[in-house]
Amino acid sequence: MPTSVRRFVAGAAGLSAVALLAGCAKNAPQDTWQPKGPNAQKIDDLQKPVFAIAGIVGLIVFAAVAYAVFRFKDRGQPIPEQTHGKPVLEIGMTILPALLLAGIGVFTFRTIFDLAKTDDTEMVINVTGQQWWWEYDYPVQTDYGITNPIITSGQLVIPTGTKVLLRETSRDVIHSYWIPALNGKRDAVPGRVHYLRLEADKPGIYAGQCTEFCGLSHAVMRMEAVALDKADFAAWVKGQLELADSPAEGTLAKEGESVFLNQCVRCHQVNGLKKADGSPAIAAPEENVWSGAAPNLTHLMTRNTFAGASWDLLTKECRKDVWEAPGGEFGKKYLAGVTEECLNQTDLRRWLRNAPAMKPMYADPTKLGPTDGKYRGMPNLGLSEDDIDKLVAYLATLK
Amino acid sequence: MAIIEQPAPVGAPALPAAPTPTRTYGALRRPVATTGWKSWVFTVDHKKLGIMYGVVAMFFFIVGGIEALLIRLQLAAPNGKVLSADVYNQMFTMHATTMVFLFVMPMAAAFANYFIPLQIGARDVAFPRINAFGFWTLVGGGIIVNLSWFLGGAADGGWFMYAPNSGPVFSPSHGVDFWALGLQITGIASLTGAINLIVTVLNMRAPGMSLMKMPVFTWLQLVVQFLLLFAIPVITVALFLLSFQRNFGATFFDVSAGADPLLWQHLFWIFGHPEVYVLILPSFGIISEVLPVFSKKPLFGYPFVVFSGAAIGFVGWGVWAHHMFASGLGPVSVAVFSIATMAIAIPTGVKIVNWTMTLWGGKLRFTAAMHFAVGLIVLFTIGGLSGVTHSVAPSDTQQTDTYYIVAHFHYVLFGGAIFGLFAGFYYWWPKMFGKQLNERLGKANFWFMVIGMNLTFGPMHMIGLQGQPRRMYVWTEARAGEGFFNIAFWNMVASIGAFILAFGVLLFLINVFKTTRSKEVAPLDPWDARTLEWMTTSPPKEHNFDAIPTVHHLDEFFHRKYEQDPNTHEMKQVATAEDILREQEANADKHIHMPSPSYWPIVLAGGLPVIALGIIYSIPVAIVGAAIVVLALFGWSLEPSTAPDSDFDPPASGDGTKELAPLG
Amino acid sequence: MFTNGSKYFIGVTGFSAVVLVIYVVLVDGAVGGAVALASIMLAVGLLAGLALFNRDGDVEVGDAAAPANAVPVGSSLWPLVTTLGIVAMGVGLITHEIVFLLGLTALVAGFVEWVIQGWSESASSDRRFNNAARGRLIHPLEFPVIATVGAGVIVVSFSRIMLAISKTTGAVLFTIVGALVLAGGVFFAVRPNLKKSVAVGLCVIGAVGVVAGGIAGASVGKRDQLVEANEEDHFAHKECGEEKSKYFDFNSEAKVSMRSNPMATIEFVDGKLQARELGLKKLTDRITVQKSNNISVIFRNKTEGEYRLTLFYGEKEVQEGVVEELHNCTQMIESGEEQLLTFRIDRPSIASEKPYKFYVPGVEDQSIEVVVP
Incomplete structure (x- = not known):
């Protein structure tokens, strides 16, 4: 086989391999070709034909190059005539792709404006990025039983079949919110509010990842969108509106509460938590953290993940059980939250022992000059194993 | 160097050494040495500078390549432990910065410097000393950018350096300062180079060479120089804003002071998109030379290639926001930029058609250079088509910032720009060094690079479409999907491919080493070439041409060698390259006077990094740097372009010489 | 090795270095003076290096055939400038800092020019050659400095005019001036054979006009709004009670x-x-x-x-x-x-x-x- 042919075969094989093998990985959580909602579906409907057209054009070019390479190899033929081109062919080959692209352009145009619509919104959620986690807050919307603002982080919970509009912004640098199964990405830019439409067809967990480089721990800034059917969503809302109860006197959890009051409440709010004197304990992250916010932990155990949705609160088996639950049962399983036996103690303890060792953060107290002594991320609190036992017991009560 | 009173025929014995001048004035004579390190460091000869550009670029190619290998090592398996998050962020920032600003641009500049004057039949560039200054400035900038590795960590904000993440709060090390000031300095190099080459091309063409008889490589390089001329000032402004924000407390990108961080993105990409064409067009130019030579046919549709190059140059200014489709610009802007981006695919497509049609009906010889050229057509087509998929903005919101984009631009920049440069190495090596690179090794070099490159970047399409974002220092099993061919598998394939690719590049270096040591001399016209640069000796004499040729045709050299038989319409060889060279030597111009070497360019260029260091660490040091710059400017403006005769060994007789490059 | 010019400058550099050291030791904490002396040292050092590298601007000095003192010395402006500088510095010490700095500038400039002229006049016996030698060395310094100062004067003058007149008049004036500059450019472009004196004359008239306007503008002062807005800075005291500023932008x-x-x-x-x-x-x-x-x-x-x-x-x-x-x-x-x-x-x-x-x-x-x- 002449080299020329081999070259063509290599090229063509490479391309077809791209086309064929793309389908080979099953259920990658962030697969962009598996839409699970109408917005992502619109993108998919547009991009699949474009990929096909691009593939066909590619094959035509490769075939032409391969033919020329093979057919016109120097076998001692005379020097060809020194022609300088055929204007008709040239003009034709300019107009043809122009027409093709004009066709694609029309559909692109329509999709862009469809995806930018906001007048059919049924629910809004504020999404705020900061290094390196997402905060969600639900403005008061009595239609959904949200009589007081709800605040949570890591996992965004939405009702299925509802046109949700995210209002994205950021407290520090630019982040980008992306749940591939539900829609394309949109940057969260400090000082601006950007929209993103989100709608899920079926209950389930949809994985996502911050996609705008946002500094040190960009790789471990994740998020998940959890879709619940409307009844389950109402139950979730009801649960989120409740205040945290203080654990019973004499339990390990009660001791954990005082550790929390000593250490964690500087940044982390637990709604309903009271100081020893009975006044409400209010966190002051703005005094300790550059972004001025830290995750609200009131209902920590209703979430599956922690620390920027990067580590599981559930053990492996329990996680599998929830993530792979069929549509009908998913809601119930998710709402059950993290039970005692399902709690992934290993990662949680590791985190409490030394958070910056698990997720790189700017937490070295000697290097906080540029931020006026404020941390970016969570510092190592230097807790004793005893304190960690107590804290884990307390955190497990935050349902 | 410098004065050739009467060009001697090739191989003539050297003139006997004459006595040294009786008297010299001042501390130092002009550096007129023709051998030794001085002849390189103080040279203003465009060919020597071209070679030095090439060496420096090659050095940075290796540096950037090692950075890339470290990145692929880290990502070969989940939860990689090779690099820390901090070092990884520095690594990908510097990989991109090095490859773009310190390898592809200088390498394109190397070819431009060396071959533009030769292709247009000139004896040097218009401003030889500015040319030397540009080179040394680039070296200074490259050193400053990379110095940060040893002084507390390199820049860690990505080569796009988005605000506010690049601000003093979010990137507290000095890395970004080094980056911004280093690029500012390389920007000076690019800008002076652009002006120099534009003036050279417009003013110094051989008699008879109209613009439409100019070789395509020179044409596309001219477009590139215009792109640089208008793009570099934009990045200069952006970098100034960044430096002032970081070093002097300005608030251009500080949201709490009312700024909009998208300002940086617009500035960066208004520069950044034309920059993409700055990287790719020189390679387009190279293969537009290589393909016709090895097809024995003129370039198909020469005016279309030229005008589509110019069209890319224009439309390239109107598509910058396609890097920002996910930034929240609003639907109207997104739609407009989406359509404009599709439009730019058209002139690019025209080029691919023209190259294919150049092959069509030719007499194709598959040398290593031709391999790389055909490889470029195929690989660039893949990159171009994946580019079309994300000109569709909604589709881009799924693909941007994932590995799909990484795959796309590596097909464009590695498969396009770098393959073009390698085609250039193999094609022009005999011209530059008088020795031919080993063809067998060259073909092995090609195949390893092609396979390595497809194994590295091909899988990235899939990794990206399955949702792996870029710039992550680790990826996890949890998001890799199931099945054998999951993201984990393709990450491993990509890492293995990267080492195959690296081996391919290593073969090239071995080839260079072997060729340098070999004694075999290349024939005068090894490829049966078509353009003026082959009408002189290899390597060319200092003054390039003994007699400036008069041009009658596009592909003048070919038409001097071949003529069409009026009856049979067959091309017949009527002269050999040796015949043409002999004729030229016989009619050599008398009294060719070349510009003299100078100390000032390197002194001036040396002041700039001192200023940069001063801005970062201590303002008094910057004042010292500024003093060096002022001193050098002063000295430069006092210095005549040619050295006084008494500086030469032997002293030249100053009568009747004519200055060919009196400026600069 | 060392040319006459460079020897001279090296000497002056050394002298100013000594003065600087003495000054710093004797006068405690006077940064301004130290900076001024250091600047002089730097400037002269620069010229020393330059003269060294350029062999005094390619002038062949030390021509034995032409003793330096054989030439009668012409008139010179620089003693006057230097004296004025010293006087201005003295006045400045009592009155304004700016006068002192202007005086210092005049002193340094006059000194450098004087030194160079003095050197060039003894370079050879040929007056024309001496003039050329002086130009060779000092023009690359003189022209950029004069051009910068000239451009600065024009810019400052124009800004004084714009600050003095009302916003609307400003817009109109700017349009007219812009149109005039464009017209002038077109005029020069279509008349390539225009006499040099005419072109220079037109430019001088324009420049004098702007400078005169600037002086007038500066003496009138800023327009009322700007003055008041400056005094009533909304952001300086963002009070949400009664509105204080009428001219908030x-x-x-x-x-x-x-x-x-x-x-x-x-x-x-x-x-x-x-x-x-x-x-x-x-x-x-x-x-x-x-x-x-x-x-x-x-x-x-x-x-x-x-x-x-x-x-x-x-x-x-x-x-x-x-x-x-x-x-x-x-x-x-x-x-x-x-x-x-x-x-x-x-x-x-x-x-x-x-x-x-x-x-x-x-x-x-x-x-x-x-x-x-």
Whole structure:
């Protein structure tokens, strides 16, 4: 086989391999070709034909190059005539792709404006990025039983079949919110509010990842969108509106509460938590953290993940059980939250022992000059194993 | 160097050494040495500078390549432990910065410097000393950018350096300062180079060479120089804003002071998109030379290639926001930029058609250079088509910032720009060094690079479409999907491919080493070439041409060698390259006077990094740097372009010489 | 090796270095003087290096055939300039710093010029050659400096004119001047054979006009608005009570950031305050915003009269026992106008006894609650 042919075969094989093998990985959580909602579906409907057209054009070019390479190899033929081109062919080959692209352009145009619509919104959620986690807050919307603002982080919970509009912004640098199964990405830019439409067809967990480089721990800034059917969503809302109860006197959890009051409440709010004197304990992250916010932990155990949705609160088996639950049962399983036996103690303890060792953060107290002594991320609190036992017991009560 | 009173025929014995001048004035004579390190460091000869550009670029190619290998090592398996998050962020920032600003641009500049004057039949560039200054400035900038590795960590904000993440709060090390000031300095190099080459091309063409008889490589390089001329000032402004924000407390990108961080993105990409064409067009130019030579046919549709190059140059200014489709610009802007981006695919497509049609009906010889050229057509087509998929903005919101984009631009920049440069190495090596690179090794070099490159970047399409974002220092099993061919598998394939690719590049270096040591001399016209640069000796004499040729045709050299038989319409060889060279030597111009070497360019260029260091660490040091710059400017403006005769060994007789490059 | 010129400059550099050291040792903490002396040393050192590298500008010195003192010395301007500089420095010490600095500049310039002229006049016996040698060395310094100073004078003069006249006149004048410059350029371009003196004359007339205008403008002073706006800086004392500034620049806050998707639009319609949150159709009297985040809202006045929007966002203990209410507000705006208000609330709603709210001062029972989760 002449080299020329081999070259063509290599090229063509490479391309077809791209086309064929793309389908080979099953259920990658962030697969962009598996839409699970109408917005992502619109993108998919547009991009699949474009990929096909691009593939066909590619094959035509490769075939032409391969033919020329093979057919016109120097076998001692005379020097060809020194022609300088055929204007008709040239003009034709300019107009043809122009027409093709004009066709694609029309559909692109329509999709862009469809995806930018906001007048059919049924629910809004504020999404705020900061290094390196997402905060969600639900403005008061009595239609959904949200009589007081709800605040949570890591996992965004939405009702299925509802046109949700995210209002994205950021407290520090630019982040980008992306749940591939539900829609394309949109940057969260400090000082601006950007929209993103989100709608899920079926209950389930949809994985996502911050996609705008946002500094040190960009790789471990994740998020998940959890879709619940409307009844389950109402139950979730009801649960989120409740205040945290203080654990019973004499339990390990009660001791954990005082550790929390000593250490964690500087940044982390637990709604309903009271100081020893009975006044409400209010966190002051703005005094300790550059972004001025830290995750609200009131209902920590209703979430599956922690620390920027990067580590599981559930053990492996329990996680599998929830993530792979069929549509009908998913809601119930998710709402059950993290039970005692399902709690992934290993990662949680590791985190409490030394958070910056698990997720790189700017937490070295000697290097906080540029931020006026404020941390970016969570510092190592230097807790004793005893304190960690107590804290884990307390955190497990935050349902 | 410098004065050739009467060009001697090739191989003539050297003139006997004459006595040294009786008297010299001042501390130092002009550096007129023709051998030794001085002849390189103080040279203003465009060919020597071209070679030095090439060496420096090659050095940075290796540096950037090692950075890339470290990145692929880290990502070969989940939860990689090779690099820390901090070092990884520095690594990908510097990989991109090095490859773009310190390898592809200088390498394109190397070819431009060396071959533009030769292709247009000139004896040097218009401003030889500015040319030397540009080179040394680039070296200074490259050193400053990379110095940060040893002084507390390199820049860690990505080569796009988005605000506010690049601000003093979010990137507290000095890395970004080094980056911004280093690029500012390389920007000076690019800008002076652009002006120099534009003036050279417009003013110094051989008699008879109209613009439409100019070789395509020179044409596309001219477009590139215009792109640089208008793009570099934009990045200069952006970098100034960044430096002032970081070093002097300005608030251009500080949201709490009312700024909009998208300002940086617009500035960066208004520069950044034309920059993409700055990287790719020189390679387009190279293969537009290589393909016709090895097809024995003129370039198909020469005016279309030229005008589509110019069209890319224009439309390239109107598509910058396609890097920002996910930034929240609003639907109207997104739609407009989406359509404009599709439009730019058209002139690019025209080029691919023209190259294919150049092959069509030719007499194709598959040398290593031709391999790389055909490889470029195929690989660039893949990159171009994946580019079309994300000109569709909604589709881009799924693909941007994932590995799909990484795959796309590596097909464009590695498969396009770098393959073009390698085609250039193999094609022009005999011209530059008088020795031919080993063809067998060259073909092995090609195949390893092609396979390595497809194994590295091909899988990235899939990794990206399955949702792996870029710039992550680790990826996890949890998001890799199931099945054998999951993201984990393709990450491993990509890492293995990267080492195959690296081996391919290593073969090239071995080839260079072997060729340098070999004694075999290349024939005068090894490829049966078509353009003026082959009408002189290899390597060319200092003054390039003994007699400036008069041009009658596009592909003048070919038409001097071949003529069409009026009856049979067959091309017949009527002269050999040796015949043409002999004729030229016989009619050599008398009294060719070349510009003299100078100390000032390197002194001036040396002041700039001192200023940069001063801005970062201590303002008094910057004042010292500024003093060096002022001193050098002063000295430069006092210095005549040619050295006084008494500086030469032997002293030249100053009568009747004519200055060919009196400026600069 | 060392040329006569470079020897001279090296000597002067050494001398000024010694002076500098003595000065620093004797006069404690006088930075200005030390900097001035260091500048002189640097400048002369620069010239020393230069002369060395350029062999005194390629002038062949030390020509034995032509003794330096054989030439009669011509007239010189520089002693005068130097003297004036010294006098100005003395006057400046008593009066203004700027006079001192001008004097210092004149002194240094005069000194350098004097030295170079002195050197060039003894370079050879040929006056014309000596002049050329002087030009060779000093022109690359003189021309850029003179050009910079000239451009600076023009720019400053023009800015004085623009600051003195009213905004509208400024726009008209700018158009006219721009058109004149363009016309001049076209005129020169279409008449390539124009006499040099005519071109120079036209430029000089223009420059003199601008400088004269600048002097007039400077003596008139800035226009009233600028003076008052400067005194009544809204941002310096952002009080949400009575409006103090009449000349606040509305455009500076209202235009650019308004396009960046503010969180809510708050309208004051016929005495009623109502809000519309981004993305929601319904009007509301309660908006939710994130804590510790820069939030922008648009305020539109649709009621006759001048009103402002004020935000109350809690209390802060400024000293022990002294609690201050926190407010933020827009400017007073007329009916039909709009303004952007950017604010940041650091404490959640639960930290305050009184709810956070937007209200219009002077209008009772109309407010929009701001909830910070």
